[in-house]
Amino acid sequence: MDALDTVSLSILLGALLVLVGILSSLVALRFGAPLLLVFLLLGMAAGEAGPGGVRFDDVRLAYLVGSVALALILFDGGLRTRFATFRSVLAPSLTLASIGVFFTAALTAPVVVYLLELSWLEALLVGSVVASTDAAAVFFLLSGRGLRLRPRVAATIEIESGTNDPLAIFLTILLVELLVAGDRPWPSIVLSLLGQGVGGAVLGLIGGRATVLALNRLALPQGLHAPFVTTAALTVFGVGQALHASGFLAVYLAGLIVGNRPTRAHNTVIAFLDAATWLAQIVMFVLLGLLAWPERLLANAGAALAVAAALMFFARPVAVLLCLAPFPFSWRERVFISWVGLRGAVGIFLASIPLLVELPNAQLYFNIGFVVVLVSLLVQGWTLAPAARWLRIALPRSEPAPRRVELDLPGQLEQELVGYHVGTNNPYLRRKIVPSWAKPVLVVRDERVLAAAEAGPIKPGDHIYLLAPPEKAQVLDRFFVDMPPPQKPDPRLLGDFFVGGDITLGSLGEIYGLAIAPADRGTTLADHFAARLGHPPQPGDVLPLGSIALVVHAEAKGRVTRVGLRLADADPEPSIRARRRPLRRLMRRVGSLVRALLLP
Structure with a gap:
């Protein structure tokens, strides 16, 4: 005993x-x-040797x-x-x-x-x-x-x-x-x-x-x-x-x-x-x-x-x-x-x-x-x-992380349901900007489940569910946080993010913390490219906007319909750029080899 x-x-x-x-x-x-x-x-x-006196060797x-x-x-x-x-x-x-x-x-x-x-x-x-x-x-x-x-x-x-x-x-x-x-x-x-x-x-x-x-x-x-x-x-x-x-x-x-x-x-x-x-x-x-x-x-x-x-x-x-x-x-x-x-x-x-x-x-x-x-x-x-x-x-990360619900969908592995509560000051509610790979599918309002099409405009207090790749779901947090615009653009929200040509400069400024002149806040991205580009837009054309760059992703009949966002690249000195080229080529080759081994 x-x-x-x-x-x-x-x-x-x-x-x-x-x-x-x-x-x-x-x-x-x-x-x-x-x-x-x-x-x-x-x-x-x-x-x-401490107050606990537990002998362990x-x-x-x-x-x-x-x-x-x-x-x-x-x-x-x-x-x-x-x-x-x-x-x-x-x-x-x-x-x-x-x-x-x-x-x-x-x-x-x-x-x-x-x-x-x-x-x-x-x-x-x-x-x-x-x-x-x-x-x-x-x-x-x-x-x-x-x-x-x-x-x-x-x-x-x-x-x-x-x-x-x-x-x-x-x-x-x-x-x-x-x-x-x-x-x-x-x-x-x-x-x-x-x-x-x-x-x-x-x-x-x-x-x-x-x-x-x-x-x-x-x-x-x-x-x-x-x-x-x-x-x-x-x-x-x-x-x-x-x-x-x-x-x-x-x-x-x-x-x-x-x-x-x-x-x-x-x-x-x-x-x-x-x-x-x-x-x-x-x-x-x-x-x-x-x-x-x-x-x-x-x-x-x-x-x-x-x-x-x-x-x-x-x-x-x-x-x-x-x-x-x-x-x-x-x-x-x-x-x-x-x-x-x-x-x-x-x-x-x-x-x-x-x-x-x-x-x-x-x-x-x-x-x-x-x-x-x-x-x-x-x-x-x-x-x-x-x-x-x-x-x-x-x-600084001053915003509290929102509560995110993630649900696996049986029968496939590429998408999952990601759910958020929509607050009064959510950037998504104010400007309706969302990455192209996130598709709203369900809205829960007043304890009723509605399809996104029948729900109409999203309201404060709604719970919205979006289809998104599992590896990118966390990036959506920034759009459903009650907080003021950031002082600097968040690199996690750029890269493969796209918005329509009808989005205004003011909307982007609010999401990404950009300084937009009051007279330009109502200008759409399509009009901005038409006024600043000087020639019919082509995919790949770039316009700087503060600390980010706007990249033409798609156009129709001479009007920009889709714009990609990325951080504006600083132009390095020629000597530095020339010195980096062999190293970058080596890194790309090594990265391609590792990717071939690790991924299908």
């Missing part, structure tokens, strides 16, 4: 810790604190839970990454995720050698442990502080953070093997690196396509689609690790493929993985916090703080500047990307691997990695939003 009581108390204690972690997220959201920091401190407080269990959590986090990151975003920043992101990790570890190593008098191999191990960045912490802080990054910067950080973990994990495991088994010839190391990378990529491609095929072909009961996808992701990861390939790279690529292919129950899968990822992170962070002893951390605090400072102010910035030198990023964007490299879950997870294999200085590596992560979250975490505003990398 004592054994049963012990198990019951363990379940109760574990459930309480997770419950406190979930509730503490509300505090973190209110004060903009990194969630990882909250969970780590909670675990430390519950540990043997099972490194194997912490490693197992951490592996599962990281696999889910990487799969979820790939699932949410649109391939168009991936392709647009493929070259700089992969450069940061590969060469940048090597540079960061190598530039951190001399500081470790000097401060701790470790061997170069051990110093490289410490550098590899703290070399990767944490995407979850970065984007939680940005969204919690009400910021929206420039699309190119956000995509670069997102792809880098999602793809640099596998390399950091490989480097750490390789260096641990070298410290345990002795020197290995460099050709063997290079072949091992290539083998794991190629093996992980192949398994990710096969696993992602197989998951999509099974998800769309099998008649699974309602509610089992999301657990099936989650289990398939862990299967891909497990097979990769068992075959000594990069399971972390495999699971990320599998998520990228599943997220960019039409699948059943797409929104259900996203919602389920949200909850599963949150729970996995909470459990992992609490367990890692339980492993840490405050007095042991304090014993190496001075050296750890110096390593953290060298990483934040020297190693990461130099690595970013070197890696982004061939790419057209402004100095503000490069500085911000270097500062946004928050350390997180992967760093502490990797620091537990030497403990697992019982290396001689394993506790020292763990203490250094743990303190570096804490300092990064405290310093960079709380200064991330001010840095984004100071560098003018982010636009």
